[in-house]
Amino acid sequence: MPMFVDTTPPGQCIFCKLVAGDIPAARVYEDDLTLAFMDLGQVNPGHVLVATKRHAATLFDITPEEAAAAMQTAQKVAQAVQAVFDPPGLTLLHANGKEGDQTVFHFHMHVVPRHGNDGIALSWPRKEPGAEVLNGYAERLRAALA
């Protein structure tokens, strides 16, 4: 994950300044709700960030409309990345909260073209708690969603 951490207050964060045009960015696409631009820490050619235009720190702070717009923009950008750079793989990544490896606390997603042995590591230990535990988790989530 990137080492840069933006500690500026909400509304004055680096992405708000970027959306406002106060700092330069290599813009790729924008609509009413989202802005897509090149990541300064570009890991592979075509690595693009999709951010909400409105300041909202996390997935829990954006509206359903912003969530839909962010995914639609990510898909458009991914299609363009595929057409231009033709990577053999692509990872769509959203980090939420400090423990989720979020470094800029303004909602964004990464569209990351992927290549074999590109140095990116996304791994976690398989814990396999068993069907009974999984069914218990699912039951709790179904209740929360009802």
Ligand SMILES: [Zn+2]
């Ligand atoms: Zn912001």
